[in-house]
Amino acid sequence: MGYLDIDTRIGRRLNKLRDAARTFGEEVVRPAGIALDKFQDPSDVINKNSVLWDVFRGYREHDFHKLMIPRAFGGTMGRYPSIALPMVNEQMGYADGGLAISLLVSSMPFIFALMSPEAKIRDWARAYAADKNASMIGCWAITEPAHGTDWILGVSKAGGDPRLAPSLTAVKKGDEYILNGWKSAWVSNGTIATHALLHVGIEQSMGIHGSGIALCPLDLPGISKGAPLDKMGQRALNQGEIIFEEVKLNKKYMLLNIPGIFGANAFGHTFLGIANSTMGSTFSGQAKASLDEALKFVKTNERDGKPLSEQPDIKIKMFRMFAKVESTRLFSLRVANHFLSRFSGPFMSAGTSFRMTFWMIGKALQTYASLNENHEFIRNFTKRFTHPEHAGELMDWGKYGVGSKINATETAYQVAKEAFEIFGEKAHVKDYPIEKMLRDARASTIEDGINDSLALASFEGL
Ligand SMILES: Cc1cc2nc3c(=O)[nH]c(=O)nc-3n(C[C@H](O)[C@H](O)[C@H](O)COP(=O)(O)OP(=O)(O)OC[C@H]3O[C@@H](n4cnc5c(N)ncnc54)[C@H](O)[C@@H]3O)c2cc1C
Known part of the structure; x- marks a missing residue:
């Protein structure tokens, strides 16, 4: 085929x-x-x-x-x-x-x-x-030993519970934030990263909703890293914890310190949607890889003197895998393309490019800085994210991003499982690629939020 x-x-x-x-x-x-x-x-x-x-x-x-x-x-x-x-x-x-x-x-x-x-x-x-030498490497540090799913469900009302407050805190003292706490061993690139997009607690009484986002160089005094994580799947992906002890971070590195912004549904859902749309396109690729390995295998291996590809049960399985993979690819490419090309949001009524959106958010933040923490501006900023006219569309696209991630990672896992069955005893052998693909795909349903938690958080968008 x-x-x-x-x-x-x-x-x-x-x-x-x-x-x-x-x-x-x-x-x-x-x-x-x-x-x-x-x-x-x-x-x-x-x-x-x-x-x-x-x-x-x-x-x-x-x-x-x-x-x-x-x-x-x-x-x-x-x-x-x-x-x-x-x-x-x-x-x-x-x-x-x-x-x-x-x-x-x-x-x-x-x-x-x-x-x-x-x-x-x-x-x-x-x-x-x-930087062609990879001397600058980034990571996205959210998950904490006591808070994984909490960050995902934090986009809903439940996230305002003070018991869910981040363990990594950033307390403002003069021109600096003092950082104390821990990001878990699941942070991708955790032990090799030079810079982090770092989620911190700035207003603990507001739970996850009281978090902010910092851009943090990881060579500051007081930052240390754990050992690389030993795990079942995606073993080529470096992961490890990052520890912050009395770290002094100049306030200019705090990108978003608007308490409550994560409680503005549309903001949280957009954030989840953008991140997960890239997971969708990546893991639809991994799903196709398992399908292609299965295809090669059925064409070159026999049962009862006939190639596997000529056996009716294998033909049905293969065709179902093909249909699932190709529809997943189409959906995930389309959703990711939407986020990158026409990101309509609270700052604009018609479709605008992602670059423009970044520029406008930057401008808004600059205005915020120049207003010297004028909370009137913050209130308006937050209100725009919660305004039904804008929030509705953001919520919609958020759920498409999450839907793409759930669909692609589950397809990658299901197709790898089917392929594993088709390979039979050879599936377990390291000389064949399928056992690694199965392990890698399994990790993807947890990565960027456990699929059930993402569905639970995103149901509000339906
Ligand atoms: C390959 C990989 C890469 C990753 N990369 C990164 C990264 O780059 N940066 C980063 O910060 N993190 C990263 N993570 C971490 C990932 O985001 C978390 O593992 C994920 O959000 C789940 O959190 P947890 O592991 O703490 O599980 P937990 O939150 O402890 O969940 C355990 C179980 O409890 C359930 N559960 C928890 N709370 C609730 C609730 N309120 N209601 C119902 N059920 C609940 C969950 O669904 C799950 O079944 C990565 C993970 C993996 C596997």
Whole structure:
């Protein structure tokens, strides 16, 4: 069985980019992921001679890391249609789900830096775009030992419960915030990151709703890291805890310190939706990888003297897998493309580009800074996120992003399970790729929020 590529009408330039991502995935990322997965000690994954660094450097040589950085900052945003990033994510996910996430989260603090009112912090994006050696690596640090799902359900009313307040606190003293607490061992890139997009508690009486977001350089005194996490799936993805003890963070690094903003439903749901839409495109790629491995296997293995591909039960299974994978790819690419191209929000009534949205949020934050913590501005800002006219659409798109993540990760897991059955006894053997794909896909249903928790949180958007 052959199948058409649903992306054939994407134009020459995008085709070239997608093909470059596919080749890089096949030649560098997939073999690196297989090699890294075999290390007993997860510290070997990040050793300075590890192939992990070939993956990071290669990704940046191809300029894939620049897709979300505007041209004024040395990036390539706007040079390709907005679907370019989801397509590259899909190819990375096809090559290796864990490494795809490592590459993706690495950009996060630098993209968010574009919103900072401080020119020096915005320059992080420029430095990141120019960094071919992977000396700048980002992470997104939310989960805490006592709060995982709480952050997800925090977008609903329940998140206002003071018992759910973040364990990592940021207490303002003069021009600084003093950080104390812990981010859990699940933070992707946790032990290799140089910068974090960091969620902190700024108003503990408001629970998760009282949290803020900081851009944090991770070389500040008082920050330490744990050992890389040893785990079942996505073993090529470095993860580890980050500990903060009396860390002095200048207030200019606090990007969002509007107590209650996470309680504004539309804000939380948009945040969940954007993050999860990228998970959707990545893991629809991983689902396709399992399907392709199964296809190769049924064409080259026999039962009762006949190729497996000629057995009716296998044909039915394979075709169902194919239909599921292709519909998942289409849905996730479409949702991710929407977020990146027409992000309508509280700042505008018609569709506007993601870059424009970032610029406008940055402007709003600059105004906020210049108003010297004038809470009238904060109230208006929050009100716009909760206003039914704007909030309705944001909630809608939030649920599409989450839906895409749930669908893609569950498809990746189901297809890997089906493929595992088809491989029979060989499925357990390390020489075949399917047992790794099954482990990697299993982790994805927990990653970025356990699927049931995401569904519970997003039901409000229906
Ligand atoms: C591969 C991978 C990559 C990750 N990358 C990152 C990252 O980059 N940054 C980061 O910050 N985190 C990351 N995480 C962490 C991830 O977001 C959390 O694991 C996830 O949110 C779940 O939190 P938890 O593990 O603490 O589980 P818990 O919250 O302890 O949940 C355990 C169980 O209890 C259930 N449960 C909990 N609370 C409720 C409730 N109120 N109602 C009903 N059921 C409930 C859950 O559904 C689940 O079944 C990653 C995780 C994985 C697996």
